[in-house]
Amino acid sequence: MNNEEILTNVRRIIGEMCPLGAREAGPDERIMEDLGYDSMAVVELALVLEAEFELEPIEEEQAIDLVTVRxxxxxVEHMVSARA
Structure with missing residues (x-):
C-alpha cells in the first residue's frame, strides 16, 4: 500500500467515524476542532486504524501530536513502513 492509498483510507475512516456525522475528511482538517472528535473518539479511531492497517498499538506519546487528518x-505511513 503506497502513501496515497494510506491517506485515502485514513480520510475515509476518519470521515465515516466523524462524531459530527459521516463526511469527507480533508487532509488539513483538524481532528478535534474541525471534526468534533473527543478523547474517547480518538481512542476508538486508533483501535480501528490499528485493525485496518495491522499496526502495533498506537502509543499515547505518538497520538499526542496528531492534529490533522494528514x-x-x-x-500510519511511518508505522506501516517500519514493519516492512
Missing amino acids: DVAEL
Whole structure:
C-alpha cells in the first residue's frame, strides 16, 4: 500500500467515524476542532486504524501530536513502513 492509498483510507475512516456525522475528511482538517472528535473518539479511531492497517498499538506519546487528518495518515505511513 503506497502513501496515497494510506491517506485515502485514513480520510475515509476518519470521515465515516466523524462524531459530527459521516463526511469527507480533508487532509488539513483538524481532528478535534474541525471534526468534533473527543478523547474517547480518538481512542476508538486508533483501535480501528490499528485493525485496518495491522499496526502495533498506537502509543499515547505518538497520538499526542496528531492534529490533522494528514498527521494521522503520516503516522500510519511511518508505522506501516517500519514493519516492512
